[in-house]
Amino acid sequence: MSYENKMMQLKQMLGKKKEQPKNKPTFQKPEKPFYINEWQKAGLALVENDFGVLFKREVTYPFTFQHGFYKLGLFFDAVEKWQKATVEHPYAIHIDEPVLFFDTETTGLKGVGTNIFLLGLLSVEEDQFVLTQYVLADPANEAAFLFESKFWQQSKTIVSYNGKSFDWPQLETRWTLNQNVLPKLRNPRQIDLLHSSKRIWKNNLERMKLTKVEEEKLGFRRNGDIPGFLAPIIYTDAIKSGNASALMKVLYHNEWDLLSLVTLYIHSTNLLLEGEWEESATTYTNIGKWYGDLKQPLQSEQVLTTVTENYQTEEAGLAHYYLAFQQKRNGMVEEAIKSFQKALSFVNNREKLKVLEQLAILYEHQLKEYERALHYTNEGLQLLESQSFIKKDQQMKYVINWTRRLQRVEKKLKSKI
Amino acid sequence: MFSKKRTIDDLLIEWQYDEQLKQNIVHWQTIEATPARYSKFPNELHPSIKKALNKRGIEQLYTHQREAFDYAVNGKSFTAVTPTASGKSLCYHLPVLQKILEDQSSRAIYLFPTKALAQDQKADLNDLIEDMEEEILSYTYDGDTAPAIRQKIRKAGHIVMTNPDMLHSGILPHHTKWVSLFENLKYIVIDELHTYKGVFGSHVAHVIRRLKRICAFYGSDPIFICTSATIKNPKELAEKLTNTNHELIAKSGAPVGKKTFLFYNPPIVHPTFGVRRSSVLEVRDLATRLFEAGIQTIVFAKSRVRVEMLVTYLKSLTKNKIQDESIRGYRGGYLPTERRAIEKGLRDGTIQIVVSTNALELGVDIGQLQACIMTGYPGNIASAWQQAGRAGRRQDSALIIYVANSTALDQYVVNNPTYLLGSSPEEALINPDNILILMDHLKCAAFELPFSITDSYGEFEVQELLEFLQDEGVLVKTSSNWYWMSERFPAHEISLRSASQENVVIIDQTVPAGTKVIGEMDTYSAMTLLHEEAIYLHQGTQFQVEMLDWEEKKAYVREVDVDYFTDANLAVELKVLNEDKTSQHKTASVSYGDISLLAIPTIFKKIRFQTHENIGSGKIHIPPLEMHTNATWLSFNLPENWSEEMLTDALTGASYAIGSFIPLYIQCDRNDLTVVPQVKSVHNDKPTLFIYDSYPGGIGLSERVYDILVPIIEQTIGHVQNCPCQNGCPSCIGAQDSFSESKQKVIKILSILLNEIG
Numbered sequence A: 001m002s003y004e005n006k007m008m009q010l011k012q013m014l015g016k017k018k019e020q021p022k023n024k025p026t027f028q029k030p031e032k033p034f035y036i037n038e039w040q041k042a043g044l045a046l047v048e049n050d051f052g053v054l055f056k057r058e059v060t061y062p063f064t065f066q067h068g069f070y071k072l073g074l075f076f077d078a079v080e081k082w083q084k085a086t087v088e089h090p091y092a093i094h095i096d097e098p099v100l101f102f103d104t105e106t107t108g109l110k111g112v113g114t115n116i117f118l119l120g121l122l123s124v125e126e127d128q129f130v131l132t133q134y135v136l137a138d139p140a141n142e143a144a145f146l147f148e149s150k151f152w153q154q155s156k157t158i159v160s161y162n163g164k165s166f167d168w169p170q171l172e173t174r175w176t177l178n179q180n181v182l183p184k185l186r187n188p189r190q191i192d193l194l195h196s197s198k199r200i201w202k203n204n205l206e207r208m209k210l211t212k213v214e215e216e217k218l219g220f221r222r223n224g225d226i227p228g229f230l231a232p233i234i235y236t237d238a239i240k241s242g243n244a245s246a247l248m249k250v251l252y253h254n255e256w257d258l259l260s261l262v263t264l265y266i267h268s269t270n271l272l273l274e275g276e277w278e279e280s281a282t283t284y285t286n287i288g289k290w291y292g293d294l295k296q297p298l299q300s301e302q303v304l305t306t307v308t309e310n311y312q313t314e315e316a317g318l319a320h321y322y323l324a325f326q327q328k329r330n331g332m333v334e335e336a337i338k339s340f341q342k343a344l345s346f347v348n349n350r351e352k353l354k355v356l357e358q359l360a361i362l363y364e365h366q367l368k369e370y371e372r373a374l375h376y377t378n379e380g381l382q383l384l385e386s387q388s389f390i391k392k393d394q395q396m397k398y399v400i401n402w403t404r405r406l407q408r409v410e411k412k413l414k415s416k417i
Numbered sequence B: 001m002f003s004k005k006r007t008i009d010d011l012l013i014e015w016q017y018d019e020q021l022k023q024n025i026v027h028w029q030t031i032e033a034t035p036a037r038y039s040k041f042p043n044e045l046h047p048s049i050k051k052a053l054n055k056r057g058i059e060q061l062y063t064h065q066r067e068a069f070d071y072a073v074n075g076k077s078f079t080a081v082t083p084t085a086s087g088k089s090l091c092y093h094l095p096v097l098q099k100i101l102e103d104q105s106s107r108a109i110y111l112f113p114t115k116a117l118a119q120d121q122k123a124d125l126n127d128l129i130e131d132m133e134e135e136i137l138s139y140t141y142d143g144d145t146a147p148a149i150r151q152k153i154r155k156a157g158h159i160v161m162t163n164p165d166m167l168h169s170g171i172l173p174h175h176t177k178w179v180s181l182f183e184n185l186k187y188i189v190i191d192e193l194h195t196y197k198g199v200f201g202s203h204v205a206h207v208i209r210r211l212k213r214i215c216a217f218y219g220s221d222p223i224f225i226c227t228s229a230t231i232k233n234p235k236e237l238a239e240k241l242t243n244t245n246h247e248l249i250a251k252s253g254a255p256v257g258k259k260t261f262l263f264y265n266p267p268i269v270h271p272t273f274g275v276r277r278s279s280v281l282e283v284r285d286l287a288t289r290l291f292e293a294g295i296q297t298i299v300f301a302k303s304r305v306r307v308e309m310l311v312t313y314l315k316s317l318t319k320n321k322i323q324d325e326s327i328r329g330y331r332g333g334y335l336p337t338e339r340r341a342i343e344k345g346l347r348d349g350t351i352q353i354v355v356s357t358n359a360l361e362l363g364v365d366i367g368q369l370q371a372c373i374m375t376g377y378p379g380n381i382a383s384a385w386q387q388a389g390r391a392g393r394r395q396d397s398a399l400i401i402y403v404a405n406s407t408a409l410d411q412y413v414v415n416n417p418t419y420l421l422g423s424s425p426e427e428a429l430i431n432p433d434n435i436l437i438l439m440d441h442l443k444c445a446a447f448e449l450p451f452s453i454t455d456s457y458g459e460f461e462v463q464e465l466l467e468f469l470q471d472e473g474v475l476v477k478t479s480s481n482w483y484w485m486s487e488r489f490p491a492h493e494i495s496l497r498s499a500s501q502e503n504v505v506i507i508d509q510t511v512p513a514g515t516k517v518i519g520e521m522d523t524y525s526a527m528t529l530l531h532e533e534a535i536y537l538h539q540g541t542q543f544q545v546e547m548l549d550w551e552e553k554k555a556y557v558r559e560v561d562v563d564y565f566t567d568a569n570l571a572v573e574l575k576v577l578n579e580d581k582t583s584q585h586k587t588a589s590v591s592y593g594d595i596s597l598l599a600i601p602t603i604f605k606k607i608r609f610q611t612h613e614n615i616g617s618g619k620i621h622i623p624p625l626e627m628h629t630n631a632t633w634l635s636f637n638l639p640e641n642w643s644e645e646m647l648t649d650a651l652t653g654a655s656y657a658i659g660s661f662i663p664l665y666i667q668c669d670r671n672d673l674t675v676v677p678q679v680k681s682v683h684n685d686k687p688t689l690f691i692y693d694s695y696p697g698g699i700g701l702s703e704r705v706y707d708i709l710v711p712i713i714e715q716t717i718g719h720v721q722n723c724p725c726q727n728g729c730p731s732c733i734g735a736q737d738s739f740s741e742s743k744q745k746v747i748k749i750l751s752i753l754l755n756e757i758g
Helices: A004-014 A037-043 A074-084 A137-146 A163-177 A191-199 A209-216 A226-239 A245-273 A281-293 A297-310 A316-328 A332-346 A350-365 A368-387 A392-416 B006-017 B019-024 B047-055 B063-073 B088-103 B114-134 B148-155 B166-181 B198-216 B234-242 B279-292 B304-320 B336-348 B382-389 B409-413 B416-421 B436-447 B463-471 B523-527 B644-664 B701-722 B742-757
Strands: A044-048 A051-060 A100-106 A116-124 A128-136 A157-160 A190-192 B024-031 B080-082 B107-111 B139-140 B159-162 B185-190 B223-228 B248-249 B259-264 B269-270 B299-300 B329-331 B353-356 B371-375 B398-403 B475-477 B481-484 B503-508 B515-521 B534-540 B541-549 B555-557 B564-584 B591-606 B612-621 B626-637 B673-676 B687-692
Touching: A004 B436, A004 B463, A004 B626, A004 B673, A037 A044, A037 B234, A044 A137, A044 A392, A051 A137, A051 A245, A051 B047, A051 B248, A100 A163, A100 A245, A100 B436, A116 A163, A116 A226, A128 A137, A137 A163, A137 B166, A137 B481, A157 A163, A157 A245, A163 A190, A163 B166, A190 A191, A190 B541, A191 A209, A191 A245, A191 A281, A209 A245, A209 B279, A281 A297, A281 A316, A281 B481, A297 A316, A332 A350, A350 A368, A368 A392, B006 B279, B006 B371, B006 B398, B019 B024, B019 B475, B024 B409, B024 B416, B047 B088, B047 B114, B063 B080, B063 B088, B063 B223, B063 B248, B063 B409, B080 B234, B080 B644, B088 B107, B088 B234, B107 B166, B114 B139, B114 B159, B139 B475, B159 B166, B166 B198, B166 B436, B185 B234, B185 B644, B198 B234, B198 B329, B198 B436, B223 B234, B234 B534, B259 B416, B279 B299, B279 B304, B279 B371, B279 B398, B279 B541, B279 B687, B299 B436, B304 B329, B304 B353, B304 B541, B329 B336, B371 B382, B371 B644, B382 B416, B382 B564, B409 B644, B409 B701, B436 B463, B436 B481, B463 B475, B463 B481, B503 B523, B503 B541, B515 B523, B523 B564, B523 B591, B523 B626, B564 B626, B564 B673, B591 B687, B591 B701, B644 B673, B644 B687, B673 B701, B687 B701, B701 B742
Parallel strands: A100 A157, A157 A190, B080 B223, B080 B248, B107 B159, B107 B185, B139 B159, B185 B223, B259 B398, B299 B353, B299 B371, B329 B353, B371 B398, B503 B555
Antiparallel strands: A044 A051, A051 A128, A100 A116, A116 A128, B024 B259, B475 B481, B503 B515, B534 B541, B541 B555, B564 B591, B591 B612, B591 B626, B626 B687, B673 B687
C-alpha cells in the first residue's frame, strides 16, 4: 500500500498551527504566468487589466460566411421571420434585441472546484460576426478573465447550447467566488437551444449532442476536432507545461460550437415558422405539440393538421392523437373522435390506452352511445391485461378504474334498454 | 371479574413477593424523583416566541434552557448535556428563532446524524413556528429533497436541517449556490453530539472545519450549539469536533420522576458451561407481565431479528383479538407516515408495547412510556440511559428492566450495577489527526476554496501536504495560491462512514433478476468475513459468499439456511514503526505509537451451532493486506516456569477478556479495537500484547488505552475471577475446548502484568 506508506511519512510533516492573527488582505494583482511568450506564439493575444492578465483570440466572419447549409447572415432573416410571425414563442428574438452566442469550456462537470478556462462569445455587429475567446491565464488571474468578459456591463440575450443549466450557473459560481473584487454579474435573458432541440427532435434524433445535430440537421461535419471531454486535461497540461498548441484545438472546437449555434437558430426558426416539410412527421408533430403546450392552440392545430394531411397515416398517428386533444378542448366532439380513431392503430400502447379511454369517455358522456363506449372500454381492459407496458402497481390502479367504468357503462346500457 | 390493570408501584409491590422472579433479579434500585428547576423567560425573548410557548402551557423555562439562551445571546458556543425528554430542542430553537425575528436575514444550519431525525425535528419546529404566527422558513435538505424547491431553500430558507453526509457532498462543494446562507449564518446546531465518535466523528470534524473555512470566506462566524446525551467528555468532544471553545451546560432543570431499575439475569440452565436461559425468552415473559398489567412498555433489542422474534412472541398475546394493533415493532427504515402512526398509537394508548431496535434511542419523538426493557446491554452507558429515558412520564413512576445476555460485558454490567447507575459514562473519542481522513478532506477543502501559500486548515499546518497533492496532480501552484485543477469531484470519493480507502460491496444474488447491494465492509474485516464459502450474517439472515472479486472489491452472496457458521484464521505480523510514548517498569514497558500490520488470511473452519464441532475447513485465497494504524503495546519478560506454549494459551484468553472490557471505558464497539498477543514480538523479541485501532490511521482509541491500561487490567481480572463458570466461558475468557486450567492461567498472567505495571 504505497499510498498509505506515503501518508505515514507525511504524518511526520503534519504540524499544528499556532494562533495567527487574521487580517484579510486587500486585492493584490497576481503574478504573470511564465508562459506568456509561448502562448502568444501559439496565436493568443495578451490582455492586461486591473486584476491581472488573460489571453484572447478574435476572429471575424462576413455575413456571407458559409457554415454547413447556411450562411451566417441568414440569422437576420430568421429574426425578421419572428417579427412577422403571428405566434408568440419563447425562442423569438426581437429585431432590436442584442444577442450574444455563448459557450464555455471547463475543467470539470460541477462544483466550486470546476474552473471555466475558456469563455467563447460570438456577437452580431453592424457588418460582421465577431468571435471573441477569452482564455484564463491561470486560476490566480481569474478575476481579470471574468472582468474582461463584460458580463457585468452588458446585458445581451444569451444564446447557448445547455447554457441555461450548465455554462451560466457555472459562470455565476465563478463570479460569486470573486464577488469581493468584481462588479455584480447581470442576469440576462437566456435562449437555450438544447431545450428547443429536445422539443423538436424528440424520438427523431437519438442523441442531442451538438456535433450530432450538426451532422444530421445542419450539414456540417468537423475535421480534426478534439472531443470535448479532453478539454480539461489539455488545459491543465497547458498551464503546467506552458505549451499551448493542444489548447488551440480546444479553441477551434469552441469556435465550431458557436458557429453552429447561429445556424441551429436559423434552422430551428425555419422549422417552427414555416412548413418546408423536409423533415419527418415526428419532428413536425413535436412542433405541433410544443405549440399546444405553449397555449397556442391555433398554431398547434395548424401544424398538426398539416402533418395529418401531408404524411401517411402510419407516420401521423401521434399527430392525430395530439390533434384530437386540441379538437376535444375546442368542443369539436365528432372531429376529435375521428382523429382518435385514426390515431388508434399507429400509436404506442401507452398512448393507445389513453385513446381508448378518450373514446370511451366521449361516447359515454358526450354522445351517450353506450354500446360504443362499452366496446372501447372492453378493448381498453383487454389491452391492460394483455400487455405489460406499465408498472405492476400502476396497472392495478388502471384495472380498477377501467373495471369501474365498465360496470357504470353496463348499468347505463341496461337502464337504457 | 376484577380488572388486572395496575400501576407500576402496585406491580413492584407484587413482584417483591414473587419468589421465582426475585431469584433472577440481581439488583433492585429506586431513584427518587427530582423536582424541576425553573428560570424566568429572558426579558428580551420575542413576544411571538412567548406566545407560542404559552400556547403549549410553558410559562417559564427549565434552568438549562435559560442558560442555553443566555450563552447564545452572548455569542458563546456551548454544549448542553440533556437527558431524554428534557426539552432539549428549546435549547437551540429559542436563540435561533430569536435571532431570526431580530434580523430576518439570519440563517441557521441544524445538523442531525440521520435523515429521519431531521425530518422528525422539522415537523416539531414547524408546529412551533406556526404557533408563533411568523414568517420563518425551515426546510430539510437531503437526498430526498425535490429539485424544484432546492433553489428556494438555498436562497430563502432561514433554517436548513440536514445531515453531515449531505453537507459534505451536497452543500459545501456547491457553496456558491448558498451565498445567502453562508453570508448570514449565525448558528450551527449539532444535535445528538455523542453520535459523532470514531471514524464517523473524525470525518465530521473535518466537514465542520471545511464549513468554517467557507463561512470565513463569506465573512460569517457562526456560534455552535451542541446537545448531547450523557458522556464523560461532552465539552472536549464538542471542542474537538468543531475546533471552537465551548461552554458546558451539564445540569438539566427538567423534572425526573421516580425510576426503579431492575437488573435481571436469566437463570443458569447448564451449570458446567455457565449457559443461561435466552434473554429473549426472559424478555418475552417480562413483557407479558407488563402487558397484562396494562403498562405501556418499550422493549429494546439489539438486532432486527430479535425485534421480529419478540414481536411474533408477543403478538400471540393478542391473537384472539381481531385487528389488534396494541403490539408493534419498530425498526430502521420505517417511513415517516408509519412512524407518525406508531407515535399516535402510543399517545392515545392503542399501542401498548413497542419493540424497537436502537432506532428509537435517538431523538425520535414517540412520547413517554411507563416501562422500558433492555434486551442486553446496548454497549455503552450513554445508550443505556437514552433507552432508559424513554420510560417515565413527568410525575409517574417509571420501571426500567435490564435483562442481561451471556456476553462478558453484559454479565459484568448485571453484576456491577454501580457501573451503570453510579459511575461516570464512557468517553467518546474522535481523531481529526488521522492522516488518511485529513488528506481526504484536505482535497475537498482545496476543491471548495483555493489555499494560499500561507494558509493553514483548521488547526493544521498543511503546506507540505498541499505540495504532496500537487505531486499527485490534483493541485496547481501559482505564485500565491494552490488551486484545484482536476476533473474529479473529491467529495463523491469519500464516505463519512468509513476510514478505509476502499470497501467491499456485498451483492445479494439470491434473486438472479433482482441482484442488489445489501451492505459494504472495510477490506480488513472482509478478509475474514467475506472470503469464499464464508457464512455472512446480515441482519440475522444467513448468506453464503459465492464469489469474492478482490480486485473489484465485490462479494457476491446468496441466501442460505445452514446450521453452521464460519470462523477464519488470520495470521498477523506486527511491526512497530514509531514509538511516540513509552513508560518503563521493572521488567515491562508500555508504549504507544504507529504500527504496521500484515494480515494474512489462512484457513477457515465451518463450525456447527450449539455443539461447536468442526465440520469442515478450507483455504482462503486472498492476498495479504498491509495496514498502518496506532497501537498501545505491553512488553514483558517470559515469567519464570512458563513455557511459551502455556503463555500463548493464557495470552489468548487474556486478550479476549481485555478486548471485552475496553468498551467500559471508551465509547466504541468491541470491534473498533483489536487485541493481539505475540509470544515473541518482532521488534524486541519479548512477549507482547498489542491493542490497536482496527481502522487505517487509527481513530484515537488505542492512544486512550495507553493511559488507562492499569484499570482495564484490574477490571478484567476481577471479572474473570467472579465469573461463575469453571474453566472459562464466552462471558469471560472465551469458549475453551479443553478442560485445562485456562481460567486460572489467564488470571495468573494478568496478575503478573498488573503487578509489573500497576
